[in-house]
Structures are given as C-alpha cells and as structure tokens.
Amino acid sequence: MKICFLAVGGELLKGRIVNTNLTQAGLMLREHGYNFTREVVIPDDREAILKALREELQENDVIIMSGGLGPTKDDITKKTIAEYFQTGFREDTETMERLRAFFEYRKIPFTDKNAAQALVPENCEVMINKKGTAPGMCFSVNGKLLFSMPGVPFEMLYLLEYEVLPRMKAAFPPLFYQNHILRVWGMPESFIADRIEKIEKSLPESLDISYLPRLDGVWLECTLKGNIAEKKPIAASLEHAVSLIKEVLTGYVYTEGQLSLPEEILALFTQNQLTLAVAESMTGGNIMGKLVQISGTSAYLKGGFTVYFTEMKTRLLGIPADLIEEKGVVSEEVATLMASKVRELTGADVGLSITGFAQKPDKTTSAQAWIGYSDKSGDCAKHETFISDREVNISRAVSGALIFLLRNVQELIEDTTV
Amino acid sequence: MKICFLAVGGELLKGRIVNTNLTQAGLMLREHGYNFTREVVIPDDREAILKALREELQENDVIIMSGGLGPTKDDITKKTIAEYFQTGFREDTETMERLRAFFEYRKIPFTDKNAAQALVPENCEVMINKKGTAPGMCFSVNGKLLFSMPGVPFEMLYLLEYEVLPRMKAAFPPLFYQNHILRVWGMPESFIADRIEKIEKSLPESLDISYLPRLDGVWLECTLKGNIAEKKPIAASLEHAVSLIKEVLTGYVYTEGQLSLPEEILALFTQNQLTLAVAESMTGGNIMGKLVQISGTSAYLKGGFTVYFTEMKTRLLGIPADLIEEKGVVSEEVATLMASKVRELTGADVGLSITGFAQKPDKTTSAQAWIGYSDKSGDCAKHETFISDREVNISRAVSGALIFLLRNVQELIEDTTV
Numbered sequence: 086m087k088i089c090f091l092a093v094g095g096e097l098l099k100g101r102i103v104n105t106n107l108t109q110a111g112l113m114l115r116e117h118g119y120n121f122t123r124e125v126v127i128p129d130d131r132e133a134i135l136k137a138l139r140e141e142l143q144e145n146d147v148i149i150m151s152g153g154l155g156p157t158k159d160d161i162t163k164k165t166i167a168e169y170f171q172t173g174f175r176e177d178t179e180t181m182e183r184l185r186a187f188f189e190y191r192k193i194p195f196t197d198k199n200a201a202q203a204l205v206p207e208n209c210e211v212m213i214n215k216k217g218t219a220p221g222m223c224f225s226v227n228g229k230l231l232f233s234m235p236g237v238p239f240e241m242l243y244l245l246e247y248e249v250l251p252r253m254k255a256a257f258p259p260l261f262y263q264n265h266i267l268r269v270w271g272m273p274e275s276f277i278a279d280r281i282e283k284i285e286k287s288l289p290e291s292l293d294i295s296y297l298p299r300l301d302g303v304w305l306e307c308t309l310k311g312n313i314a315e316k317k318p319i320a321a322s323l324e325h326a327v328s329l330i331k332e333v334l335t336g337y338v339y340t341e342g343q344l345s346l347p348e349e350i351l352a353l354f355t356q357n358q359l360t361l362a363v364a365e366s367m368t369g370g371n372i373m374g375k376l377v378q379i380s381g382t383s384a385y386l387k388g389g390f391t392v393y394f395t396e397m398k399t400r401l402l403g404i405p406a407d408l409i410e411e412k413g414v415v416s417e418e419v420a421t422l423m424a425s426k427v428r429e430l431t432g433a434d435v436g437l438s439i440t441g442f443a444q445k446p447d448k449t450t451s452a453q454a455w456i457g458y459s460d461k462s463g464d465c466a467k468h469e470t471f472i473s474d475r476e477v478n479i480s481r482a483v484s485g486a487l488i489f490l491l492r493n494v495q496e497l498i499e500d501t502t503v
Numbered sequence: 504m505k506i507c508f509l510a511v512g513g514e515l516l517k518g519r520i521v522n523t524n525l526t527q528a529g530l531m532l533r534e535h536g537y538n539f540t541r542e543v544v545i546p547d548d549r550e551a552i553l554k555a556l557r558e559e560l561q562e563n564d565v566i567i568m569s570g571g572l573g574p575t576k577d578d579i580t581k582k583t584i585a586e587y588f589q590t591g592f593r594e595d596t597e598t599m600e601r602l603r604a605f606f607e608y609r610k611i612p613f614t615d616k617n618a619a620q621a622l623v624p625e626n627c628e629v630m631i632n633k634k635g636t637a638p639g640m641c642f643s644v645n646g647k648l649l650f651s652m653p654g655v656p657f658e659m660l661y662l663l664e665y666e667v668l669p670r671m672k673a674a675f676p677p678l679f680y681q682n683h684i685l686r687v688w689g690m691p692e693s694f695i696a697d698r699i700e701k702i703e704k705s706l707p708e709s710l711d712i713s714y715l716p717r718l719d720g721v722w723l724e725c726t727l728k729g730n731i732a733e734k735k736p737i738a739a740s741l742e743h744a745v746s747l748i749k750e751v752l753t754g755y756v757y758t759e760g761q762l763s764l765p766e767e768i769l770a771l772f773t774q775n776q777l778t779l780a781v782a783e784s785m786t787g788g789n790i791m792g793k794l795v796q797i798s799g800t801s802a803y804l805k806g807g808f809t810v811y812f813t814e815m816k817t818r819l820l821g822i823p824a825d826l827i828e829e830k831g832v833v834s835e836e837v838a839t840l841m842a843s844k845v846r847e848l849t850g851a852d853v854g855l856s857i858t859g860f861a862q863k864p865d866k867t868t869s870a871q872a873w874i875g876y877s878d879k880s881g882d883c884a885k886h887e888t889f890i891s892d893r894e895v896n897i898s899r900a901v902s903g904a905l906i907f908l909l910r911n912v913q914e915l916i917e918d919t920t921v
Contacts, residue, residue: 100529
C-alpha cells in the first residue's frame with residue numbers, strides 16, 4: 086500500500102520552519118499500522134501543486150496533503166485542487182455556522198475573506214475541523230483517497246486522528262504491526278550488523294531491523310508485521326528474535342524502548358528516593374542542562390558545579406592541585422575525586438562527574454573524557470573517546486555520562502534490594 | 504532554476520527522526536542565493552530510489568541527495584545510483600587511505616564492509632568527506648548535477664558547504680544577493696510588522712523582509728537581489744533601508760548579523776580580557792552548556808554553579824535562607840545576590856545568574872525568570888516571562904540571559920574606555 090504525505094509550504098523549503106508535521110503524522114500512522122512510503126514538499130505555487138496532484142494520484146493509494154488552506158492570498162491549495170478536478174465550489178453549511186459562531190464569540194468582524202473558508206470544491210466530503218477555521222477535505226478518486234488539511238500542526242493532527250484515519254481504515258484495513266527497540270552504546274553500527282548477520286538464519290525472514298545511529302547510541306528497531314488474526318504468534322516470534330539479538334549484543338544494550346535517558350533517570354531516582362549532584366568540566370553544564378529539560382527533575386537533581394578552568398576544580402571542589410599536576414586534569418583519579426567531592430559538598434546520594442577534551446587538544450591526543458561516579462558503596466570511573474567535532478563530542482559525552490549513571494544506579498538499587 | 508532535495512531514509516517517513524537536514528540545507532542554500540523548489544523523501548528501497556532519480560533528473564537542474572550511504576545492508580543508495588547509471592564501481596584511493604588511517608587510529612579491525620565504503624560508481628567525482636567515513640559523490644548528467652551525501656547532519660552540512668555549493672556556483676551562477684539581519688528581542692513578530700508597515704513607502708519596493716521567529720528572538724532578514732553589475736547601488740539601497748527599519752525598532756535590536764550569541768560573547772570577553780562565572784537555577788546548566796559549544800570558551804568561562812534545589816542556593820552560594828523566605832526564590836533580590844556571590848566565589852570579573860519557573864508552578868503564576876548580573880561597577884537584574892512549554896521556555900531563558908549579559912558587558916567596556 087502506497088501512502089504519500091504532500092506538504093505545501095515554501096517556508097519548509099526555505100529552512101524557516103522544521104517539518105515536524107511529517108514526523109508527527111508518521112508516528113501516528115505507525116501506531117495504526119500504516120507507513121508513509123513517500124513525502125513530497127512543494128511551494129505554494131499553482132504549477133507545483135497541479136504537477137504533484139497529477140503524479141502522486143497516479144502512484145499512490147492515499148495522499149495526505151497539508152498546508153496552504155489559510156485565508157491569505159498566498160494560500161492557494163483549495164483553489165488549485167478544484168482546478169485540478171475541474172469542479173466549482175459550494176458553501177458548506179456546517180463550516181459556515183461554525184465560522185460565524187467563532188467570530189461572534191471572539192467579537193471580530195466577519196469579512197468575505199473569512200466567509201470564503203466555508204467554500205469547498207463540489208466533489209469533496211468536508212471533514213469538520215474542530216481546532217481551527219479551515220475545513221479538512223476528502224476526495225475519492227477511482228478507489229484512491231486524497232485528503233487536504235491545514236498545515237498548523239495541532240489542526241493537522243486532530244484531523245488526521247479523528248477524520249482521516251477512520252476513512253483510511255474503512256477503505257484499506259491495516260496490517261497488525263509489532264516492534265521492539267534495543268538501544269546500544271559503545272559498538273559501531275557495522276559491528277552490530279556483523280554480529281546479527283551471524284545469527285540471521287535463526288531470525289524470522291520477515292523481521293525488519295532498522296539501525297538508527299543517534300547521539301545516545303544506535304537504536305535497533307525490530308519490527309514484525311502481519312494479519313491481525315496472527316497477533317499472538319507474531320508477538321511471540323518477535324520476543325524470541327529480540328532475545329537472540331540481545332544475546333549477541335550482551336553488555337552493549339543499555340536499555341530498551343523509547344524512554345529518553347532523562348526520563349529513565351528521573352524514574353529511577355524518584356522511585357528509589359535518591360538525589361543526584363553533578364560536577365562538569367568538558368560538558369560545561371550540558372549534563373545537568375539535559376536532565377532539567379523534563380518536568381519532575383527538581384525532585385532529585387540537587388545541583389552541582391561547572392569547573393571549567395582547572396583552577397576552579399581546586400577552588401570550588403577542593404581537588405588537590407598536586408593530584409591534577411601529577412595525574413593530569415583528564416584522568417581517572419581526578420574524575421573519581423570530582424564525583425565523590427560533589428556528592429560530599431551537596432549531600433547528594435549519588436555524584437556524577439566528567440573531565441575531558443571536547444576536541445583534540447593537540448595532534449597526538451584524542452578528544453576524550455573520564456566519567457566519574459560515586460555513591461555510598463564506592464567510586465568508579467570510565468573512559469570514552471570521541472571522533473567527531475566539538476559539538477557532537479559534547480553531546481556524546483553527555484550520553485556516555487548518563488548511560489554510566491544509569492548502569493551504576495541500577496546496580497546500587499539491586500545491591501540494596503538484595 | 505529548479506533544485507530538488509532528495510532525502511533517502513525510512514526513519515524520516517516513520518517519524519523516528521525529524522528532517523532537520525532540509526531546514527539546515529535550505530538555510531545554507533539561501534545564504535548563497537539559491538532556493539529549493541521541491542523536496543522528496545523516500546525509503547531505503549531500490550524501486551523508490553530508481554523512480555525518484557528518473558523523475559527528478561528529468562525535472563530539476565540540481566538534485567541534492569542525502570542518506571543511505573552507511574555500511575549496513577539497509578543502506579543501498581550508492582548501489583542503486585550505480586544501477587541507475589548502469590555503471591560499475593572503482594576504488595577511490597584517497598577515501599581508502601582515509602578509512603585505513605581512521606580505523607588504525609581508533610584501533611578497530613578494518614573489515615570488508617568498511618573497505619566497501621571506498622568503492623564508488625565509475626562515473627562519479629568523489630567529494631572527500633572530512634567529517635565521516637562515507638564519501639560524497641557528484642554526477643554530471645546532460646548539464647545537470649546530482650549530488651549524493653551521507654544523511655548524518657554535520658557530514659551533510661560540511662559537504663554541502665565545501666563541496667556541493669562551489670560546484671553549483673560554477674555551473675549555475677546565483678543572482679547577486681545582499682542581505683542584512685537585524686535581531687530583535689522583546690517584541691512579537693506582528694508588532695514589528697506593524698511598525699515596519701508604517702514606513703513601507705520609504706523602503707525599496709523590491710526589498711524582501713522575512714521574519715524568522717527563533718528561540719533567540721525574531722531575526723529580520725532584509726534582502727535585495729539583482730544582477731552582479733548593480734552590486735554597488737543594491738548595497739547602498741539596502742543599507743539605507745536597514746537604517747530606517749532600525750530607527751523604528753530602537754531599543755529592541757540587540758545585535759545584527761549571523762554570529763551566534765556564544766560567538767559574540769566569546770569575542771567580547773577575550774578581546775577585553777574578562778572572565779565570567781554563572782549561577783543557574785531554572786536553566787540547570789544550559790547557559791554554560793550553550794557557551795561551551797564553541798571553541799575558545801576555556802579562555803574566559805571560569806565555571807559556576809547549578810543550584811537547582813533551593814537549599815543549594817544557601818549551601819553552595821551562601822544566599823541567606825531568610826532572604827529566600829522573605830522575597831521568594833524567584834525574585835530580583837535573589838537573582839542579584841546569586842550573580843554577585845558567584846563572582847565572589849570564583850574570582851571572575853563578571854557574574855551572571857538566573858532563577859525562575861520553567862513551567863507554570865500553579866494556575867495564577869506564570870513561567871518566568873529573574874536574571875542577575877554583577878561586575879565591579881555594580882549589580883542589576885531583569886525580569887522575563889515565558890508562554891510556551893518547558894523546553895522552549897528554558898531555551899528562551901538562556902537567550903534572555905545571554906542577551907542581558909551582552910548588553911551589560913558592552914556597557915562595562917564603554918564605561919571603562921571613557
């Protein structure tokens with residue numbers, strides 16, 4: 086089954102806004118067992134819209150259009166669709182009533198430009214837009230479906246969920262679809278592939294494995310599709326396949342599923358009533374900065390230090406200048422002591438630290454970090470090397486530190502429980 | 504001139520990652536006087552790639568492809584392009600040398616799968632990828648250009664800037680294009696538009712003004728295009744227009760041009776041999792984290808504190824608990840004292856601080872922040888309110904703090920110079 090997302094909007098092509106509609110719509114479709122097979126982005130231009138309608142209606146079963154339905158003169162999607170179908174306009178009564186009520190409620194004068202939003206091509210079925218003023222439209226063309234919706238993200242998503250998907254399901258019943266994500270740190274994509282290739286014969290032939298290299302490691306998405314009647318055997322078969330893959334990747338899978346690292350850490354700390362403090366050098370605040378992006382962090386993250394100048398490691402954290410001189414500022418000893426000092430100074434249960442070079446400091450030394458960890462049971466540290474540019478190295482250092490934190494706190498909890 | 508961006512990657516269609524490549528590439532093209540006229544996203548699928556190559560090479564002058572060049576077997580772009588051109592492969596010597604050196608340096612075994620990255624279609628010109636292992640490729644087809652690059656954002660952008668754009672300029676010289684960016688903080692887009700509309704008659708008719716709402720304020724991009732022969736009059740006319748616009752926006756334009764806030768701050772501090780320390784609450788490390796993203800920060804950013812728990816403001820910074828109790832933790836007094844305390848504790852020339860609510864703490868209070876500043880001439884503070892979600896509010900708070908820092912340090916330097 087072929088489904089095309091057709092986005093109308095010059096601002097996407099100019100780099101003015103990011104095309105999050107494709108991402109959000111793609112996720113929603115997958116939840117319902119569908120997949121976009123293609124996306125096309127075109128400007129608000131008559132020729133471009135006519136060409137895209139002609140080409141995409143020929144190739145696809147379903148076309149989901151967004152954008153170009155506003156009241157201003159540069160929004161020409163509706164007019165051009167009518168031209169494509171060589172059809173006139175009719176006024177949609179329900180939309181007109183909704184528009185009048187909306188303008189009355191907001192006490193804004195109702196102009197011809199606004200009233201024109203209730204005009205729709207004669208051959209369309211209106212999809213009532215409860216989140217905005219421009220109606221959605223559905224066209225049936227030789228057994229194919231064409232949907233047109235506004236580009237405003239929450240209006241688009243509302244219409245997709247409540248108007249588009251039910252019509253798609255009636256016309257093209259979806260396959261059952263089950264997936265599982267394994268997240269790997271410390272092993273490059275090609276090595277993972279090599280290990281999986283060796284057990285390929287034991288895996289179901291229809292298993293789809295996608296590799297997503299991300300700043301927090303490689304995400305391995307394992308997917309099986311099938312008829313809804315085979316739901317149970319599919320789930321069992323996927324579970325078995327995942328367990329085989331996990332076996333060949335032992336020690337590298339740091340978590341499963343889609344929760345972000347800050348979300349996992351938040352859950353772990355709050356469920357176990359632990360607190361955290363962090364001392365950052367190389368990452369300059371980005372570890373803590375990442376953790377506070379989600380709501381609830383103030384329940385466990387006490388705070389910490391950024392000790393960017395070497396002198397600050399001594400002045401603020403009390404790392405002896407001698408030790409730094411002897412072992413080097415990027416060393417296991419300094420990282421470990423930073424973690425235990427920040428724990429001590431803040432009174433937190435867990436201390437995390439990092440000291441490193443975000444970019445190669447000279448020709449012979451690589452970008453690298455020592456990550457330190459401290460809790461009541463002791464201190465430890467871990468080394469990471471980085472091969473990219475400064476900004477990426479910092480992001481990977483943040484991921485490396487959070488993964489190290491996650492593992493150690495999981496162990497701490499297991500030990501405490503035992 | 505028709506330019507198509509062709510993104511290969513099922514993960515984009517599945518909603519697994521956001522297509523920021525189109526946005527970044529679109530912005531970079533515009534800086535060089537070009538515009539994408541179309542984008543197509545397809546999965547890593549042989550049929551889909553062949554179809555897109557056939558269709559887009561017919562319609563466009565330039566096709567910029569990204570994605571599908573990794574070493575795993577789901578990456579089939581290179582193979583499929585060769586199939587399209589019915590050509591064999593050759594080994595690219597320079598790429599092979601780079602690969603060997605890279606694996607040697609990282610002490611990882613060099614496998615056949617890795618060596619295969621140096622194989623390229625016989626009819627391509629290799630574009631050396633200094634940021635990764637997969638080479639870029641350029642194909643000339645009947646006066647048209649086809650580029651293929653990895654989909655990893657920083658590799659794609661590197662190749663676009665240093666390899667693709669120079670070749671495009673040689674084959675399709677862009678129009679002369681002059682632009683000037685005014686950056687506005689503290690005034691919404693529609694208010695700016697109203698003020699500019701009032702002087703519209705004095706501005707050149709062909710002046711294009713784009714409004715780019717960003718996390719660091721609204722970027723007003725004023726552009727005039729024309730033939731290269733009219734370079735001088737165009738520049739003069741643009742300069743005059745910009746001065747008129749600046750006049751109606753007095754007090755709101757915080758800087759001009761494209762330097763990022765961290766770049767401007769780095770220049771200001773290092774040229775004047777000043778040092779900085781920061782105490783963050785609401786932003787949790789993101790102010791310092793943003794500053795360290797660029798090289799050179801270690802010359803002026805001493806470090807600082809994240810005092811996320813209220814108790815930490817007292818314990819680490821010495822803010823009296825009484826003051827917090829009396830004035831509130833989000834108050835002018837606490838912000839000001841945080842800035843002066845962090846300056847004192849680190850011995851930095853300048854102290855910056857922030858305390859706030861990243862999201863509405865209750866129904867009647869809004870998301871907001873007090874930003875504090877301290878130098879030898881005294882302390883001051885500024886209030887900001889936020890209306891978006893947590894993550895966006897934090898980013899806007901970081902921008903607000905850096906803009907406040909920039910203004911105050913500029914004043915400090917002017918005072919010192921006088």
